[in-house]
Amino acid sequence: MFRLPSDGGNGAVADIDSESGRSTPRKRADARRNEATLLDAAAAAFVTSGVDAPVRDIAARAGVGVGTIYRHFPTRADLIVAVYRHQVEACAEAGPTLLADSSTPHAALAQWINLFVDFLVTKHGLAEALQSDDAAFQTLHAYFLDRLVPVCAQLLDAAAAAGEIRPDVTAFELLRGVGNLCIGAGEPRYDARRMVELLVAGLRQRQSAGPR
Amino acid sequence: MFRLPSDGGNGAVADIDSESGRSTPRKRADARRNEATLLDAAAAAFVTSGVDAPVRDIAARAGVGVGTIYRHFPTRADLIVAVYRHQVEACAEAGPTLLADSSTPHAALAQWINLFVDFLVTKHGLAEALQSDDAAFQTLHAYFLDRLVPVCAQLLDAAAAAGEIRPDVTAFELLRGVGNLCIGAGEPRYDARRMVELLVAGLRQRQSAGPR
DNA sequence: GAGCAAGTGGAACCACGTTCCGCTAAAAAC
DNA sequence: GTTTTTAGCGGAACGTGGTTCCACTTGCTC
Numbered sequence A, B: 001m002f003r004l005p006s007d008g009g010n011g012a013v014a015d016i017d018s019e020s021g022r023s024t025p026r027k028r029a030d031a032r033r034n035e036a037t038l039l040d041a042a043a044a045a046f047v048t049s050g051v052d053a054p055v056r057d058i059a060a061r062a063g064v065g066v067g068t069i070y071r072h073f074p075t076r077a078d079l080i081v082a083v084y085r086h087q088v089e090a091c092a093e094a095g096p097t098l099l100a101d102s103s104t105p106h107a108a109l110a111q112w113i114n115l116f117v118d119f120l121v122t123k124h125g126l127a128e129a130l131q132s133d134d135a136a137f138q139t140l141h142a143y144f145l146d147r148l149v150p151v152c153a154q155l156l157d158a159a160a161a162a163g164e165i166r167p168d169v170t171a172f173e174l175l176r177g178v179g180n181l182c183i184g185a186g187e188p189r190y191d192a193r194r195m196v197e198l199l200v201a202g203l204r205q206r207q208s209a210g211p212r
Numbered sequence C: 001g002a003g004c005a006a007g008t009g010g011a012a013c014c015a016c017g018t019t020c021c022g023c024t025a026a027a028a029a030c
Numbered sequence D: 001g002t003t004t005t006t007a008g009c010g011g012a013a014c015g016t017g018g019t020t021c022c023a024c025t026t027g028c029t030c
Helices: A029-049 A055-062 A066-072 A076-101 A105-121 A126-131 A135-161 A171-181 A192-203 B029-049 B055-062 B066-072 B076-101 B105-121 B126-131 B135-161 B171-181 B192-203
Strands: A014-016 A023-025 B014-016 B023-025
Touching: A029 A055, A029 A066, A029 A076, A055 A066, A076 A105, A076 A126, A076 A135, A105 A126, A105 A135, A105 A171, A105 A192, A126 A135, A126 A171, A135 A171, A171 A192, A171 B171, A171 B192, A192 B171, A192 B192, B029 B055, B029 B066, B029 B076, B055 B066, B076 B105, B076 B126, B076 B135, B105 B126, B105 B135, B105 B171, B105 B192, B126 B135, B126 B171, B135 B171, B171 B192
Parallel strands: none
Antiparallel strands: A014 A023, B014 B023
16 A cells, blocks of 8 residues: 555546556646546537537637647547547447347337437537548547447348348448438428438338349 | 621620520620639639639639639639539439439439439539538529429429329438438448438338328 | 646647739720 | 720738647646
């Protein structure tokens, strides 16, 4: 016992990174405080101005300089990922659960896609950012894909194995298509949910016969 | 005969605007030359850098100042529309032709949508611009909608009347959905055409029975 | 409390869209 | 052909937003 955890662990010299499980040198207290403040400020800014709220605005909301944002979140994508990580995780984890609880794999797939769509359409500008080829969104892209493609693939494979859907659509493609369809939700005359529904319906394979 | 048309009409005092049929005071020769040069330069720039090529680049290509671009094309949308007008017109006009020549309305619709998709996926960044809510793209939006929605509606109505598709999808919605799906074509792992195919398949109504 | 590295703020820089205005030269008037 | 008019031109200048950089501050350690 070189050091008592009397201050709730704040005096410790290293932390366990909740992401990778790696031991990392502990950050300064003000740095951790700023990071939390920034996350809140960003979340608030995203709600009112969408995910491409100006960096300066977010900094101002948090009461810090722009340099501080870049120190904690080198790219906008890092900030977005940090803000929405919990919700993406929840969505990812819902996949296997749905598969286990639903009557058919296709039903599970449809429900899971619904979750994803609900998430996307309520985050102004996120669907757009997800498909942007801007280098700044590279890691955003990567995170969503890493986390959701395997889940989607599992549901897709199950439905394909059950013969419910055509087997030639990849999880990547489907997710991208669904993401694309969510762009511009908010426009009154465009119902993204319905378009996704159509897409999922098109996935369905005629039960009557096999190929040809 | 106040003036002989010996210079091929260049000396005339007014022209007939090819768009509206209105008589407009004729523009100066250098202005017309610049406009044509700009259109070429823009078309070339769009091919290499996408439809959001920097204004300065286009001006440099054409060998004119940026002010000249804004004089001829007040917004980027005007420039884009001018560059692609012919192709959009051709697409619009193909609608009724396809409907007359195809075996079924649904076949005509599918073919027409194919035309539209082919157009979109070959214009880097156009699909993105079409869905952008940026005010600069307002008139682009309006032009595409004005020109294509009625055509699409005609095809859609015919297919719905024939009972081939569900009747509750609007032309606006479908076009927007298709446009959205074309975003990010070019990415090797994403086949926009196939996704659109899925969407159109989802439109199809089970022939077997009516509702319920 | 002294020393020091982590962390901070915000000025400065860059890229881009857009505006503005003095100048150029095409067309009109004579 | 010369003069006058004015449409049209160029590009400097400005606004905005992202990104970098570094002199200064401050939390942590000893």
